[in-house]
Amino acid sequence: MNITCPQCGFSRELPADRLPARAVIATCPKCACRFRFSPEDGVLETLDAPAPRDGAAAGSAGQDDPLPPGAIVPGRQVREEEPEHAASEAEGKRREPRSEDGGAFADRPDAAPEQEEEEDIRRTASRAYAREAARLRESEQDADPHAEHDYEANPWETAPGHDGWLASFYQTVMRVMFAAPRFFGSLNPEAPQLRALCFYLIICVVQTVVERFWGGILLAIMAPSAATDPQLEKMLALLAPQSNLAMTLLLRTAMLVLQLYVFSGLTHLAYRFVAPDRASFPLVFQVMVYSSAPALLCVIPALGSLAGMVWGLACMAVGCRAALRLNWPQTLLGFVPVCMVMGPMILQLLYAVQS
Known part of the structure; x- marks a missing residue:
C-alpha cells in the first residue's frame, strides 16, 4: 500500500504484512506531520502541521529586528559547532516511532x-x-x-590389591575362561615374567595334586578287576605313581616349566616369520601362562582334564590373536611348530597305552 503525506506529498510503499488492522496515527519522516489513516479509507485527518524550522524562525527574526555586527545569538554558535554525526544522530532519533503512533508510516x-x-x-x-x-x-x-585401563587390566598383576591374593587369582581365572579376548587384549608386554610364572606354578601344583588324588581313587576301584585282565593291569601299572607326592610335584613342575618356555619360544619364532612387526615374546609367554587356567577343571573327575586341555588350547589361540593383533590365518600358522612337536608325543603315548 502506498501512503502519502497530506502536508508535503512524501509517499512510501508498505508491504501488506506491515499494515495495521485499524486506524492509527502516523508521522511523516520528512516534514514531521502527524495524521490519522486506515488501510481501508486512507488518510482520515491531519492532526497537526509541522512546526517552523529554527533557521527560518531565526531568519524572520533577523529581518524584523536586525542585530548589530558581532552580536552573539544564544544557541546559534552551539549549533554551528555541532559535528555532522550529531545531526545525523538527532535525525535518526526523530525518525523513531512514538509510543502513541501506529508506526505503519513512520520510519522504523x-x-x-x-x-x-x-x-x-x-x-x-x-x-x-x-x-x-x-x-x-x-x-x-x-x-x-x-x-x-584398570578395569581391563590383569588382576594378577596388581595383586594383592584391595581384594587379596586369592580373589585376584580367582578373578584372573574367570576372565581367562569367560572373557579371553578382552583379557588377553589388555596384556602388558612390560609386565614382569616372574609374576606370570608364579601363576603358572600354582596351576601346575593344583593340577598335579588333584590328578594324583583322582588317580589313586581310580586305582583303588579298578584294582580287583586288574587281576583277571592283563591289559587293564598294564594300564594301571602305567598310571600308578612311581614316587612320593613331593618328588612328583618337583619333577612334574620342572617339566611343565621347561615345556612352557619351549612352546613359547617356538610360537614366537613362528610369529617372527608370519608377522614380524607384531611378534613379541613377553606377550606370547603371558598368553601361554594364563591359558593354563582352564586346567583347573581337573577337579571334575573323568572328563575334567580333557575339557580343560581343549579349553586351554582355545584360550591360547584366542589369546595370541588378541594380544598380537593378528588375524585367524596368522594365528593358526603360529601354532604349526607346537603341533609338530606335540604330535609325536601324543602318538607315542597312545601307542604305549595300546601295547
Whole structure:
C-alpha cells in the first residue's frame, strides 16, 4: 500500500504484512506531520502541521529586528559547532516511532539490532556450555585417568590389591575362561615374567595334586578287576605313581616349566616369520601362562582334564590373536611348530597305552 503525506506529498510503499488492522496515527519522516489513516479509507485527518524550522524562525527574526555586527545569538554558535554525526544522530532519533503512533508510516529502525542481540546471547551461552563440558571432561580425567585401563587390566598383576591374593587369582581365572579376548587384549608386554610364572606354578601344583588324588581313587576301584585282565593291569601299572607326592610335584613342575618356555619360544619364532612387526615374546609367554587356567577343571573327575586341555588350547589361540593383533590365518600358522612337536608325543603315548 502506498501512503502519502497530506502536508508535503512524501509517499512510501508498505508491504501488506506491515499494515495495521485499524486506524492509527502516523508521522511523516520528512516534514514531521502527524495524521490519522486506515488501510481501508486512507488518510482520515491531519492532526497537526509541522512546526517552523529554527533557521527560518531565526531568519524572520533577523529581518524584523536586525542585530548589530558581532552580536552573539544564544544557541546559534552551539549549533554551528555541532559535528555532522550529531545531526545525523538527532535525525535518526526523530525518525523513531512514538509510543502513541501506529508506526505503519513512520520510519522504523530495522529489527537487525534485536536479532544481533539474540545471536550474541546464543553465542555466549554456547561458549559457556563448551567451557563447562571441557571442564567436566578434564575433571574426570584428573580424578581417574586410568579407570578404563584398570578395569581391563590383569588382576594378577596388581595383586594383592584391595581384594587379596586369592580373589585376584580367582578373578584372573574367570576372565581367562569367560572373557579371553578382552583379557588377553589388555596384556602388558612390560609386565614382569616372574609374576606370570608364579601363576603358572600354582596351576601346575593344583593340577598335579588333584590328578594324583583322582588317580589313586581310580586305582583303588579298578584294582580287583586288574587281576583277571592283563591289559587293564598294564594300564594301571602305567598310571600308578612311581614316587612320593613331593618328588612328583618337583619333577612334574620342572617339566611343565621347561615345556612352557619351549612352546613359547617356538610360537614366537613362528610369529617372527608370519608377522614380524607384531611378534613379541613377553606377550606370547603371558598368553601361554594364563591359558593354563582352564586346567583347573581337573577337579571334575573323568572328563575334567580333557575339557580343560581343549579349553586351554582355545584360550591360547584366542589369546595370541588378541594380544598380537593378528588375524585367524596368522594365528593358526603360529601354532604349526607346537603341533609338530606335540604330535609325536601324543602318538607315542597312545601307542604305549595300546601295547
